[in-house]
Amino acid sequence: MADSLQRITERMAELVKVLNEHSHRYYTEDTPTISDKEYDLLYDELTALEAESGTTLPNSPTLRVGGDILKGFEPHRHLTRLWSLDKAQDAEDLAAWEAxxxxxxxxxxxxxxxxxxxxxxxxxxxxxxxxxxxxxxxxxxxxxxxxxxxxxxxxxxxxxxxxxxxxxxxxxxxxxxxxxxxxxxxxxxxxxxxxxxxxxxxxxxxxxxxxxxxxxxxxxxxxxxxxxxxxxxxxxxxxxxxxxxxxxxxxxxxxxxxxxxxxxxxxxxxxxxxxxxxxxxxxxxxxxxxxxxxxxxxxxxxxxxxxxxxxxxxxxxxxFEAEETTTTLESVSWEVGRTGKITPLARVEAVELAGVTVQNCTLNNIGDIERKNLKHGLGTRVFIRRSNDVIPEILGKADESEVGQEIVYPTVCPGCGSPLEMRGAHLFCNNRLGCKPQVVGKITHFASRDCMDIETFSGKTAEQLYDQLGVRDAADLYDLTLEQLVGLERFGEKKAANLLAALEKSKSRDLASFLNALGIPNTGKATAKTLSDYYGDLDKLMAAEAEELTALPDVGGIVAESIASFFRDPLMQASIARMRAAGLKAEAERPAVEVADASHPLFGKTVVLTGTLTKLTRDEAAKRLEALGAKVAGSVSKKTHLVIAGEAAGSKLTKARDLGVAVLEDEDELLRLLGME
CATH class of the missing domain: 3.30.470.30 (DNA ligase/mRNA capping enzyme)
Structure with a gap:
């Protein structure tokens, strides 16, 4: 018994050493030497041995998974003080410090x-x-x-x-x-x-x-x-x-x-x-x-x-140039999204921030307002932060003791007047069919580029169709006629014909695009593609139970329940049936190469696309690359094997060159690699 326990302990120590070495190569040195599958096999063996022995070594990677919820944070007195740093805002400040x-x-x-x-x-x-x-x-x-x-x-x-x-x-x-x-x-x-x-x-x-x-x-x-x-x-x-x-x-x-x-x-x-x-x-x-x-x-x-x-x-x-500053919080309005979620939008006194004039700022929800002590914040000065060219966010009051006017939370939907419901951290309007901002938002999303890609369509178009032709559902789009459209303001015969042609073209969009267009709660483009790749058939997906869906990568319980509930909704079933009856195919895309050829130079390689391609779209290139067995990534790292750079390539190309990653800028060569020439 003792010998057996000793062998288990020795094997555990060996596995911990090997796994930690591989983790260091992967996460710190960015130079992995085994696949994720091989790592997982070693990790699973360690987990089994720990369960068998009832012990865990102090440096075991299994300690990293996260345990029970803590009751609170305990204070920790640092062994030596952690100092703040004085700041230099410009070259003069820096020269003064050197002096x-x-x-x-x-x-x-x-x-x-x-x-x-x-x-x-x-x-x-x-x-x-x-x-x-x-x-x-x-x-x-x-x-x-x-x-x-x-x-x-x-x-x-x-x-x-x-x-x-x-x-x-x-x-x-x-x-x-x-x-x-x-x-x-x-x-x-x-x-x-x-x-x-x-x-x-x-x-x-x-x-x-x-x-x-x-x-x-x-x-x-x-x-x-x-x-x-x-x-x-x-x-x-x-x-x-x-x-x-x-x-x-x-x-x-x-x-x-x-x-x-x-x-x-x-x-x-x-x-x-x-x-x-x-x-x-x-x-x-x-x-x-x-x-x-x-x-x-x-x-x-x-x-x-x-x-x-x-x-x-x-x-x-x-x-660097300030991405945080202070300004005055002037007002808060409440916007209705396509899911019915009510989101506060703050209006602040115009201020320059990182080279841009800022007037609108993000506030996530009521809880965000409360946490940042902004419930009585109208008229007070607040910190705002701009990051990565997104709409700036309010961080909190500049002076926590300052009291301003109250931000009044809505009780009815600002779009349709229906009572609001608090679900989790957010307010929601449940009037899915009669709330104009929701309907317009859903139809606009349905027609967008990453979804059905209906050319010439915009939010203004969706609003006009809602107001003048009673369009309340994406399926209504496929019932539109030339006579209806030419009677609309700013709709001549050419524009009407172009829209109808775009709608007809959209009927051939693949299943992944259609699933993304439907706006299934808690899912996005990546999950839609996962569902399309796994099921390959809309009817099979619509019949799937939540428990079955959780077996898919990155689909947890909440997402699985959202998908299953969405396709059980009679209104959604009726809408999909109408669209299919109108000729919408929603079929899974067939890969350009049925079985990836392991001998192809791009097989198993991580490829990043950047810039504008002139002979095919980036989406088309990405699909063909994946069909060849390549992995298409969104950002450049040391793990990237190849960056394909089109016209006006930006920071990704610069980073590739800094890291010494191979770069392909010849589009004709790309077409040859993809088997298109």
Whole structure:
């Protein structure tokens, strides 16, 4: 019995070592050496052995999945203070900081001629826009993880941080205690993928990361697939560093993910020029940064320069063009979406933000208003943030003590006057057939490019058809006649004929496009394609039960129930029947190649499309690539094998060249690869 338990323990230790090595290659080095399937087999074996033995090793990857919901966050007192950084807003501020550093060094050397400080050397790192993490390791084991808090005391979030697969649970340094600082982030490509199937899409990567790490349910954190970069060892007991290079080598050698961008400069003029380049390149990164951090390299110089009451004198944050500012909240209106969800839209006093004049801002729902203390916020000054060229978001009051006029929550639908129902965090109008904004929104979505792609159709067209021809359902579109359309305002015979031709053409759209067009709750384009690929037939899908649907990738219980309930709705069944009777096919697309050829040079390769193709659309190219066995991705990384760049290719092409990824810019060569020439 003892021998058997020893063999199990030894095998568990072997599996933990192998799995952690593969995780480090995958999540930190971005150079995986085994497939996901092979990893899963090893992981499943470890899980079975842990269940059999009743034990779990302290660095087992099974500890990362997220456990029970926590009752609250426990305070954690940092072993050494986490300092804020002074900020430089422009080149003048940066030059002034350099002058102060040189003066402080000169003053010190005048007083200590026997042990002078070296001429300042500087290091530049990216300033990540996420949530600061402080990790405590004792004897090589991750003992605690916390937020920054006020710099002295933070909140313990160990269970949440353990779900970040790039964070080591153990490190080789076992002789003492260290605290390391970094930033928890959500990559933009991960955010994009998450939002394709999310019931509640996330607004931006920063809030997605911060919200996940401060969520009492670690399973929510795990679902966000967060990442992290580490850049400092604040408290060190049992080890010391002479300079920044030694410290970074320690972090890398201990298995911490360290961002590849770290630059050292002896000439400050070269450093200033580099900051301008970072500002230009930042939008091509797969994560958010809001500036760069400049530090003195030599630690003896850091000790000599010391700190003010708030900041270290030996470091400064160079902030890029402001993406946060304050303005006055003037009003809140309530908009009705195609699903009946009522969303608040804030109107603010016009203000310049990141080169754009802002007047409208996002407020997600009533809970968002309450959390941000904005219930009595009309007329008060608020912080707003713009990220990734999306509509800015209100973060909260600039002065929490300021009281303004009340935001009145609606009790009836602003579109149709029907009573509203609170479902979860949102208000909904249940008048699906008689609420104009809902109907117009659904029909506009149905006709959009990623759905039925009905050319010349717009929201204004949908509204006109609603008002003048009584169009209340997508099926009504296929009953329209030339006589009806030419009688409308701004509808001549040519425009009417073009619309009817576009409607006729839409009848041949594939099943995935049709499913996306239907607007099934909690699903999007990616889920629609998954359903189409799996079932290949509309009738089979409509007959599927929720339990059956959960077997599909990325289809959980809520999504499965949404799909099954949607197709059980008699109104939806009748609408689909009418469209099919009108000639709409909704058939699964047949691949250009029935069975992918493993010998094809693109088989198994990850390919990214960017720019405009002239001889076929990007969607057509993507479908043909997938039929050849390639994986078409939305963003460029080290795992990308090929970037196909059309005209006016932007940041993805730049990133590909920076990473040394192969680029194909010859469209004729692409056609040959796709077997079209």
């Amino acid at each position: 102060r550093v040189k003066k402080l060094v000169a003053d010190y050397n005048a007083k200590n001629p026997e042990s002078p400080l070296p001429d300042p050397e500087y290091v530049v790192e990216l300033k990540f826009d996420g949530l600061t993490l402080n990790l405590t390791y004792r004897g090589g084991r991750l003992e605690q993880a916390s937020t920054r808090g006020n710099g002295v005391v933070g909140e313990g979030i160990l269970a949440q941080v353990k779900t970040i697969r790039s964070v080591p649970l153990t490190i080789p340094f076992t002789e003492g205690t260290v605290e390391v600082q970094g930033e928890g982030i959500m990559r933009l490509s991960v955010l994009e993928q998450y939002n394709l199937t999310a019931a509640e899409p996330l607004k931006n990567a920063r809030n997605a990361a911060a919200g996940a790490l401060r969520n009492l349910d670690p399973r929510v954190t795990a679902s966000r697939k967060l990442d992290a970069f580490f850049y400092n060892a604040g408290y060190t007991n049992g080890i010391g560093f002479r300079d920044h290079r030694e410290m970074m080598n320690f972090l890398r050698g201990s298995g911490f993910p360290v961002n590849p961008y770290v630059r050292y400069f002896k000439e400050f003029s070269e450093l200033a020029a580099e900051l301008e380049q970072i500002a230009e390149r930042r939008h091509g990164l797969d994560y958010l940064i809001d500036g760069a951090v400049v530090k003195i390299v030599d630690f003896a110089t850091r000790d000599a320069l010391g700190y003010t009451d708030k900041f270290p004198r030996w470091a400064i944050a160079f902030k």
